[in-house]
Amino acid sequence: MNAATAHQPQPTPAAAHRNITQDAVVIIPGIMGSELRDTTTGKTVWGLSSVRWLLGAWTRRDGLAALRMTEDELEGKIGRIQPVQLMRHSAWTPYLKGSEPYTNLINSVYGCVADPAAVHEFAYDWRLPVATNARLLADTARRHLQAWRSHPAHDSARRGRVDERPARLVFVAHSMGGLVTQAALDPLHDTDLAADTRAVITLATPFYGAVKAAAILNTGRGAPVPLPHQQLRQLCATMPGLHDLLPQYACVLEHNDARRLTPSDVAALGGHPDLARLAADAATKRAAIPLPGHRAVAGTGQTTWQSLTLADGVLQPHCYTVRRNSDHSLIRKPDGTAEHFDVMGDGTVHKESAVLGSAVTPLPLQHGAAAADRSAVKAVQELLRDDIHLGPPMGGPGCGLDTPDLAVANTPWKIGITGVPTPAGVTCEVRSADGTGVPLTPRLTLTKRRLTATVETSHPGLYRVTIRTRDKAQVSQLVLVTPSALEAAAEDQ
Structure with missing residues (x-):
């Protein structure tokens, strides 16, 4: 041309x-x-x-x-x-x-x-x-x-x-x-x-x-839990679909070793x-x-549960797992104890x-x-x-988001953010899942190399927490906010 x-x-x-x-x-x-x-x-x-x-x-x-x-x-x-x-x-x-x-x-x-x-x-x-x-x-x-x-x-x-x-x-x-x-x-x-x-x-x-599937079956063993969690345990105790989600790998840490869950373990957990x-x-x-x-x-x-320990029918989840060598032996520290690895997840x-x-x-x-x-x-x-x-x-690696799955109206609750070293360029938004209302933008603070924010909502509902980082990555999670105890009691009457 x-x-x-x-x-x-x-x-x-x-x-x-x-x-x-x-x-x-x-x-x-x-x-x-x-x-x-x-x-x-x-x-x-x-x-x-x-x-x-x-x-x-x-x-x-x-x-x-x-x-x-x-x-x-x-x-x-x-x-x-x-x-x-x-x-x-x-x-x-x-x-x-x-x-x-x-x-x-x-x-x-x-x-x-x-x-x-x-x-x-x-x-x-x-x-x-x-x-x-x-x-x-x-x-x-x-x-x-x-x-x-x-x-x-x-x-x-x-x-x-x-x-x-x-x-x-x-x-x-x-x-x-x-x-x-x-x-x-x-x-x-x-x-x-x-x-x-x-x-x-x-x-x-x-x-x-x-591991969460096992934790659901064990809800209420050893500590009081909110009604929604009790509801889920009762629903899942005889639900075949939930049992199909139980961990099928060596997730039980025991005597400095790891083994699989057994049917008797599941029964003791409440399944x-x-x-x-x-x-x-x-x-x-x-x-x-x-x-x-x-x-x-x-x-x-x-942050994700990856393994567990059992004591008297009570499950304790852990955010780490173990790994094995090619001969199936556990990877261990110089002192012989099992090495723990946090591979995280979703x-x-x-x-x-x-x-x-x-x-x-x-x-x-x-x-x-x-x-x-x-x-x-x-x-x-x-x-x-x-x-x-x-x-x-x-692009960048994004970030991790840690929220409670259940919160109470008019009561502060925490948001945790991992994978980012500074609040610079990070935004946090909390708004109703249906998109109505004015979104909250809680202030982020850095404590012990972890970003946190405190949120308090005045009305019950389903809220979406969205985190955006400077590399344009985005991660979100839904949190259910229930009425306060007094409001819930009034509604039941």
């Missing part, structure tokens, strides 16, 4: 082909991630959007009674509880803390496919065993793939893709959903399902379990020994099932439990936000469209 033609209008190139996948996508939520309805009453028993409902569910003694497993359900007679849809609004659970809605993830997936018919949202009854839901998922995924391959938009989507290959399956799974997906790929359910799967994307999946035994057997079977094209997004940088699942193989994208995020975080959603989009492993994220 010479000087005479440099500024002349250039021909408009042909429109670029849309960068979309021709594959069929199935989205699988985590525990507590599906709205549930009681078919005998027609009432929604988990998942209403009202914060008032959420407060009532956890602060009234019978607020979640309909979710408790019945004798028929424990014997395998299911159907009383019906899954409705993936959660479309924020929720909260003791210990597991706040969980963001799946709206961002769902919308981002729909933006990567040729037609909405290519996406299936697999809601399921998360109280039931992973194995039960896996059988349902295997059947659903097969029917979804067949239906999409027969859809008129499928052939159009194939054009412009390499070799114009027909659609295969891509599973996008959060938390427990990754376990359900892995179990669904057992060839005993469908001999060809794994071959028809291009990729499995897991977000914060506890492949080896989580069900038979369910613990079935969960351990199921975990062993799942471990032998490969995940085709697996890409894991693992939360990092958050606040619920420690990093080493969320990883299978080397295809991992580590992101500084909380467990409940793993399916909504913009960086995680971006990773899902890229993997859907381009089948490229992103590897570690570019």
Whole structure:
């Protein structure tokens, strides 16, 4: 191009082909991630959007009674509880803390496919065993793939893709959903399902379990706890789905060694020994099932329980774990004691439990936000469209966020921030999860190399704490603020 033609209008190139996948996508939520309805009453028993409902569910003694497993359900007679849809609004659970809605993830997936018919949202009854839901998922995924391959938009989507290959399956799974997906790929359910799967994307999946699941069963042993935590323990004591999340690695520190939880340990903690035994057997079977094209997004940088000690049926969690040499002996200090390692995680699942193989994208995020975080959603989009492993994220390492899962109105509570050496460039915002009201911006102080802030809210509700750092990283967590004791007593009268 010479000087005479440099500024002349250039021909408009042909429109670029849309960068979309021709594959069929199935989205699988985590525990507590599906709205549930009681078919005998027609009432929604988990998942209403009202914060008032959420407060009532956890602060009234019978607020979640309909979710408790019945004798028929424990014997395998299911159907009383019906899954409705993936959660479309924020929720909260003791210990597991706040969980963001799946709206961002769902919308981002729909933006990567040729037609909405290519996406299936697999809601399921998360109280039931992973194995039960896996059988349902295997059947659903097969029917979804067949239906999409027969859809008129499928052939159009194939054009412009390499070799114009027909659609295969891509599973996008959060938390427990990754376990359900892995179990669904057992060839005993469908001999060809794994071959028809291009990729499995897991977000914060506890492949080896989580110490928090054991802590939930042990709630109230040795110390008084708030009513919401008692509610959760009663709900989970005979819930197979919760037992499927128990740690399946050597997490019990004992006599300067480490061992696995046993069914008798689980019984002493307050769980069900038979369910613990079935969960351990199921975990062993799942471990032998490969995940085709697996890409894991693992939360990092958050304070996370990784091991535990037991004393007279009382569990003490620890934010560190042990590691082994190639001969399976523990790595030890010069004096012979076991070396402790803090690998952190997403606040619920420690990093080493969320990883299978080397295809991992580590992101500084909380467990409940793993399916909504913009960086995680971006990773899902890229993997859907381009089948490229992103590897570690570019930019800074972000930060860790530590909040209480439950606070009380008109009572101060603390926020802790790790991974940043100074408050310079760090902002903290606390606002209602529905976006209403004026946000609070508590002052950050540096104490013993740890940033902290004190918050006090005047009204009960669900609040989102968001931390942003100078490297533009962002991490958030939901905190449920209950009425004061006097207000709660007045409401019950």
